[in-house]
Amino acid sequence: MSRYKKAGNVDRLAAFRTTKPETAIPYGLLKAARKSGQLNLSGRDLSEVPQNVYRLNIDEPLEAQENVSFGGSDRWWEQTDLTKLLLSSNKLTQLSEDIKLLPTLTTLDLHDNQLSSLPSALGELQELQQLRLSHNKLSSLPKEVCALRNLRSLTLQQNLLENVPEEIGQLGTLTELDLSNNLLEHLPSSIGCLKTLQKVTLCHNKLTCLPDSMGQLTNVRLLDCSNNQLTDFPVSLSGMLHLEQLYLRHNKLSRLPQLPAPALKELFAGNNQIELLEMEQLASLTAVTLLELRDNRIRNIPEEITLLLTLTRLDLTNNDISTLPASLSLLPNLKVLLLEGNPLRGIKREILAKGTSDLLKYLRRRIKEEPERAAGRPTAMTLPSEAVVNVHDIKSLKTLEYSNKQAESIPDALFDAAAYQAIITVNFSRNQLTSIPFRLLEFRSSLSDMNLGFNRLSRCSPDICTLQQLTHIDLRNNQLTELPSEMKNLSKLRSIILNYNRFSSFPEALYHILTLETVMLGNNQVSGVNPSHLMKLINLSTLDLSNNDLLNIPPELGLCTSLRCLSLEGNRFRTPRAAIMAKGTDVVLEYLRSRIPT
Structure with missing residues (x-):
């Protein structure tokens, strides 16, 4: 009996089995590669590529060499x-x-x-x-x-x-x-x-x-x-x-x-x-x-x-610029003018310190105030609210400006003065507006640039979506939590600024605006983005998601190759590491692409 018992522990097929070769690559990874056609061996400290990787399409898998039964999903002869x-x-x-x-x-x-x-x-x-x-x-x-x-x-x-x-x-x-x-x-x-x-x-x-x-x-x-x-x-x-x-x-x-x-x-x-x-x-x-x-x-x-x-x-x-031509203020779309480090004369330092908008106003006054007064024509009309309707801006620059007034509404007289004008630019920033002025719709056929930043907007009315000529929207520093789905109809929109609002997710409507080149969403509470939807924005070159609540960055974001500037600092994710982030957008995107699972 002892003789048979001992014989029962012997593997009678041992001589017919093939020993699995030693390899630095897990066999399960090679097996999965035969099905998917993709093999990711990044970051494995390889000093050379194992021979079984080169021969992956040639050698029969171990399943074919052994007398083993396996399901239809493991049919080795159907490998990719x-x-x-x-x-x-x-x-x-x-x-x-x-x-x-x-x-x-x-x-x-x-x-x-x-x-x-x-x-x-x-x-x-x-x-x-x-x-x-x-x-x-x-x-x-x-x-x-x-x-x-x-x-x-x-x-x-x-x-x-x-x-x-x-x-x-x-x-x-x-x-x-x-x-x-x-x-x-x-x-x-x-x-x-x-x-x-x-x-x-x-x-x-x-x-x-x-x-x-x-x-x-x-x-x-x-x-x-x-x-x-x-x-x-x-x-x-x-x-x-x-x-x-x-x-x-x-x-x-x-x-x-x-x-x-x-x-x-x-x-x-x-x-x-x-x-x-x-x-x-x-x-x-x-x-x-x-x-x-x-x-x-x-x-x-x-x-x-x-x-x-x-x-x-x-x-x-x-540079070495000492004077500025007043005609600089006639550029209709100029929003940012940087002049630090120039020996400028004739302009008070406090005017330069106030920023582009105030500097352009100053230069604009140098063009128009003296000639208009000399001709005996009034340059502006004063409203009961002490606002000033700048007729020159409305007629010549096609600009409607009422900013930094801390007003709760925009006076009708301002809109009346712009009646029948093809207004291109509207700046109602730095007020106390809680809703988008309805009368903006009067300029739906011409308005391309709208600035409503630094107000108290908690909701963006769907009416904004009838402004089909909009190319730039500035809604920074408000209280917005979402955008209306109708915004996807803004087929000419190229940039939108939404910094310092209360968004908890990437606005869904933006995924559908294929003309977008710039999206600024810094300093919100965004917890995630959909890279497959972002990839459809083939013109997107600048994306700011800094200072949000992103816990992880999806590797597929690296496939958004049109991006030239990607800001992710100030979030809670651990990878990419700060050292990689410091190398710039191209390196970050390359790093993310290398981490895409096969």
């Missing part, structure tokens, strides 16, 4: 080829030629490793659409990478690249190219062949000039050449007719670029050597809303500045 491989934030020093065994890859993420070279086999991944190589030690880019005919995004920032191969012009489907933070002194002329490019980032290199062929990049919307050694911006680049954002900070430019830029909205040219603003350059900026010229050598502002009818923000900090 690997399309997404994430290897970021490891310690990889090289990548094996065996990467060619994964020909179905569409995304390969190798950022934040220690790669000094790349295998030529990368060129065999003909399905590849995204190749992320930032934060490595690459000194060159193999020509084989330029054979990836389906590649859409190539990110190479924070490497040691001294040149780019001429063959890069073969990447005919590329829409994003990031070569920032390298050692580039020039670019190949073939870059002009990348006709589908939309975003080009070249900042923090050693470029002294740009190739003329870049003028052929007619689809580029963002071009960042900051922190280089550019002395001029070639006229040949005037072919970039869809350019919306141009960054030229920290170069050696002596003049603004002269471009027929019908779509250019933001031009950053601070920290250069610009001394004069010339009419030809200003006249080309027909759509610019933000012009940054801080830390230059500008001595005066020409009268031609009034050509910038769309300008909302002008930064002239730290």
Whole structure:
């Protein structure tokens, strides 16, 4: 009996079973990758990629080798080829030629490793659409990478690249190219062949000039050449007719670029050597809303500045400006004028300290008061409430202003004076309004800019949604908790400021306004956002969620690649860490993308 008992403990099939190989990758992760086609190995301290990862599409899984029964959901012969491989934030020093065994890859993420070279086999991944190589030690880019005919995004920032191969012009489907933070002194002329490019980032290199062929990049919307050694911006680049954002900070430019830029909205040219603003350059900026010229050598502002009818923000900090032209006040949309660090004369310091609105009022009075009085015409009419109806602003600037009065309502006489006028701008800020004035609807066909900040609004009437021309709404410092769903019908709205209110969630209506470029929601009580809805806002470039109640940041927020400025400080989440946040929006978004679960 003892003999049979002993025999009963023996595994009679032991000789027929296959021993599971030792691997640094949990087998369950590989098994899940066969089903999903995605494998995330980020942040695992890998010094090399295990061979079973390369052979994931080739070797039979253990289930097929063993005599094991399993359900329909585990049928190994129905496995999915690997399309997404994430290897970021490891310690990889090289990548094996065996990467060619994964020909179905569409995304390969190798950022934040220690790669000094790349295998030529990368060129065999003909399905590849995204190749992320930032934060490595690459000194060159193999020509084989330029054979990836389906590649859409190539990110190479924070490497040691001294040149780019001429063959890069073969990447005919590329829409994003990031070569920032390298050692580039020039670019190949073939870059002009990348006709589908939309975003080009070249900042923090050693470029002294740009190739003329870049003028052929007619689809580029963002071009960042900051922190280089550019002395001029070639006229040949005037072919970039869809350019919306141009960054030229920290170069050696002596003049603004002269471009027929019908779509250019933001031009950053601070920290250069610009001394004069010339009419030809200003006249080309027909759509610019933000012009940054801080830390230059500008001595005066020409009268031609009034050509910038769309300008909302002008930064002239730290220049050599001694006088301001009164015509500056005629810019109809100017909201922010920064002049600190200039030797201004003739304007009292207390006027400058009051901010843009009061400074523009002062300059406006210099234009109109004396000529009007000399002609014997009254400049304004006084109402019983002691308010002043500025007829000049109403008729010439199409502006209706009644701000800083601490009033509980807007006098009807003000609206009466603006009757039959195509009012564009309304400023009723810094009062005690508890509701939006109903008579604003009289300007529904023209009103584009409305400022009701610093009031006591606890509710936003759906009537506001009939103002179909609105492009900018300022409702900061009120008591709002929600926005009406009808706001989604504001099809031209580009920016909305809701700081210092009482929102507990991201206003649902904003997810549906596809034209939005700026959303300011700082200092509320927002506890969450829906990244899948935010991704639909393809024009959103600025999102302020600072000082709210966010307990976690969804990794999918990193897919909102249109964002140029994301403010998250002052919330209660633990990740991303402060060190990552301090590196700026691009790094935060990249970090979030690397944490998306497969």
